[in-house]
Amino acid sequence: MSEPALLSVEAVAVDLPTARGNLRAVDQVDLKVGAGRTLGIVGESGCGKTMLSRAILQLLPKKAKLSGRVMFDGQDLARLAPERLRKLRGRSLAVVFQDPMTSLNPVLTIGTQLIETLQEHLELDGHAAKKRSVELLAAVGIPAPEQRLMQYPHQLSGGMRQRVAIAIALSCEPKLLIADEPTTALDVTIQAQILDLLAREQRRRHMAMILITHDLGVVAGRTDEVAVMYAGRVVERAPTSALFKKMRMPYTEALLAAIPKIDAAPHTPLPAISGRPPDPTRPLQGCSFSPRCRYANGRCHLDKPVLAAAESGDHQYACFHPIAIKTGVGA
Amino acid sequence: MATLELSIDQNLAVGEVRRTHRLGPLFWAAIVWMVLVFAAAALAGVLPFSPTDMDMLERRAAPSALHWLGNDGLGRDELARLIYGARISLTVGLCAPVIGLSIGGALGMLAGYFRGRFESLVVGSMDVLLAFPPLILALAVTAYLGQSLLNLTCILGVLGIPAFMRVARAATLTLARREFVIAAQALGATHARILLRELLPNVFLPLFAFFLLGVAVTIVVEGALSFLGLGVPPPISSWGSMIGEGRESLEVAPRLAFIPAVTLFLTVLSFNLVGDTLKALTDPRQSAL
Numbered sequence: 072m073s074e075p076a077l078l079s080v081e082a083v084a085v086d087l088p089t090a091r092g093n094l095r096a097v098d099q100v101d102l103k104v105g106a107g108r109t110l111g112i113v114g115e116s117g118c119g120k121t122m123l124s125r126a127i128l129q130l131l132p133k134k135a136k137l138s139g140r141v142m143f144d145g146q147d148l149a150r151l152a153p154e155r156l157r158k159l160r161g162r163s164l165a166v167v168f169q170d171p172m173t174s175l176n177p178v179l180t181i182g183t184q185l186i187e188t189l190q191e192h193l194e195l196d197g198h199a200a201k202k203r204s205v206e207l208l209a210a211v212g213i214p215a216p217e218q219r220l221m222q223y224p225h226q227l228s229g230g231m232r233q234r235v236a237i238a239i240a241l242s243c244e245p246k247l248l249i250a251d252e253p254t255t256a257l258d259v260t261i262q263a264q265i266l267d268l269l270a271r272e273q274r275r276r277h278m279a280m281i282l283i284t285h286d287l288g289v290v291a292g293r294t295d296e297v298a299v300m301y302a303g304r305v306v307e308r309a310p311t312s313a314l315f316k317k318m319r320m321p322y323t324e325a326l327l328a329a330i331p332k333i334d335a336a337p338h339t340p341l342p343a344i345s346g347r348p349p350d351p352t353r354p355l356q357g358c359s360f361s362p363r364c365r366y367a368n369g370r371c372h373l374d375k376p377v378l379a380a381a382e383s384g385d386h387q388y389a390c391f392h393p394i395a396i397k398t399g400v401g402a
Numbered sequence: 403m404a405t406l407e408l409s410i411d412q413n414l415a416v417g418e419v420r421r422t423h424r425l426g427p428l429f430w431a432a433i434v435w436m437v438l439v440f441a442a443a444a445l446a447g448v449l450p451f452s453p454t455d456m457d458m459l460e461r462r463a464a465p466s467a468l469h470w471l472g473n474d475g476l477g478r479d480e481l482a483r484l485i486y487g488a489r490i491s492l493t494v495g496l497c498a499p500v501i502g503l504s505i506g507g508a509l510g511m512l513a514g515y516f517r518g519r520f521e522s523l524v525v526g527s528m529d530v531l532l533a534f535p536p537l538i539l540a541l542a543v544t545a546y547l548g549q550s551l552l553n554l555t556c557i558l559g560v561l562g563i564p565a566f567m568r569v570a571r572a573a574t575l576t577l578a579r580r581e582f583v584i585a586a587q588a589l590g591a592t593h594a595r596i597l598l599r600e601l602l603p604n605v606f607l608p609l610f611a612f613f614l615l616g617v618a619v620t621i622v623v624e625g626a627l628s629f630l631g632l633g634v635p636p637p638i639s640s641w642g643s644m645i646g647e648g649r650e651s652l653e654v655a656p657r658l659a660f661i662p663a664v665t666l667f668l669t670v671l672s673f674n675l676v677g678d679t680l681k682a683l684t685d686p687r688q689s690a691l
Contacts, residue, residue, distance in 0.1 A: 130584055130588060133517075159590070161588070162590065165588065166585070166588040168585055170581060173581040173582060174581040174584075176582045176586075176600055176603070176604070178607070179599070179603060187599065188589055191591070191595070192589075192590065239585075240589075
């Protein structure tokens with residue numbers, strides 16, 4: 072990727088002051104997303120995925136401290152004037168949240184929420200905005216869109232609500248869409264539909280997308296590149312196909328092993344990752360995965376491995392004991 | 403794999419969700435009573451009796467064809483006084499909570515949304531207002547500015563601000579952390595937009611329920627103040643002052659105190675009943691949470 076990236080996250084760190092001390096939610100993360108490309112961010116709960124997405128959008132809690140640069144389209148979002156940032160959000164940057172039950176306003180109709188967004192950003196008149204809303208709802212696969220405009224969020228199912236949230240996010244043709252665990256709150260049959268919808272709309276609009284999830288299976292067929300996060304750091308980064316062919320980081324391997332296999336015999340024990348993620352207010356001296364890693368030795372507990380390139384330049388990992396190529400498990 | 407064909411009646415699937423909430427006879431009784439009281443208060447001027455004409459021969463007279471509810475201690479028509487009193491009680495009862503609702507609601511939402519120093523300042527000053535004895539304030543203002551309908555409404559309105567502020571702030575605090583507010587920010591909404599379009603419709607529901615309660619309480623408090631002689635100056639009647647005057651002849655003619663008391667009770671009850679029903683009917687979240 073030699074062309075200038077649409078979004079480039081450079082040495083971003085997020086610190087949250089808590090009662091138990093400083094909590095480093097995101098630690099020196101570097102990422103790049105090119106126009107029209109998809110980046111998957113994978114990691115378990117509490118590893119800093121959501122904080123990273125909020126840092127990109129500049130929607131961190133007021134007390135949080137952000138360092139580093141978030142370059143979007145040639146501008147550093149972290150240093151942009153609030154008014155210009157506000158104009159950028161919605162128009163160029165959009166987000167789909169995890170829980171469609173809470174990401175829509177419960178007392179406004181779907182139509183009101185969509186139409187007002189369109190009027191605000193695209194300066195459409197009421198009639199044109201309504202027409203465009205109907206088109207958008209139809210595009211995200213909602214039947215009878217005109218009647219839906221008059222309904223309240225609670226009258227729709229979870230999958231429908233997430234479709235509405237996606238329609239609102241897509242309404243102003245953003246250049247980058249951040250999908251923060253868009254399917255976690257939905258049941259499995261709807262998950263695939265929503266992910267396919269996101270992929271289709273992304274291709275159609277040539278929009279870049281960051282897909283945040285805790286499920287490696289979700290990113291497998293739908294992303295160009297994957298970054299695996301653990302305890303606030305990116306521990307492995309690779310093009311999706313390369314990652315699934317030969318993962319190098321023991322954590323990635325453990326995550327993949329923890330996905331239930333449909334062809335496994337009944338009652339096969341699921342290899343869970345033992346232990347818990349480290350307390351983010353008490354940073355470890357060595358590799359943060361070392362307490363749970365089966366390859367760890369003395370050096371892992373003392374030094375922090377840095378994210379370094381593997382044999383091919385675009386595959387990076389942070390580990391002293393990368394897994395040998397042949398142990399990689401197919402997705 | 404076989405596909406199951408589902409045919410759904412479109413009207414059933416996307417039609418307006420029918421309200422299943424039934425309106426009971428109690429609700430309609432309350433509505434009829436309120437309409438009656440409001441109509442009487444509005445039409446008081448055209449009704450053919452005066453609340454101030456005294457007939458000294460008919461003091462504490464029993465109800466008759468001429469005076470339906472009898473006469474009070476000064477020979478004035480009890481029904482006329484009741485109807486003119488409704489004007490005062492309803493004006494004060496509706497206007498004072500509106501003052502509290504608008505000022506308290508706005509302060510509470512701003513405090514709950516922006517937090518920080520502004521919130522400390524607002525909450526602190528409201529605590530001061532709450533700590534100040536309300537009766538002393540009413541006494542001081544009426545002594546200084548005189549007894550009038552406007553002053554009475556203002557006092558009761560100002561006294562209501564802290565409660566409305568607290569309700570609005572509490573509702574805003576929980577709502578401002580909800581994802582749809584962050585989603586609105588992510589869509590580039592201004593603070594004003596978030597406050598007016600995202601938060602206000604949500605905060606308004608609990609605030610309106612509290613407003614109806616406030617109407618009921620204010621009518622009672624106005625009655626209490628008038629009873630103490632701090633309300634509207636005589637000879638203007640209000641329900642509270644009528645109860646106060648009736649107290650003097652409680653043994654001879656107890657109805658002089660009881661009739662306005664029952665009217666007050668029924669009106670307040672109606673406000674509460676109607677308020678509760680309307681709240682249940684208009685809350686689009688009824689089945690959501």
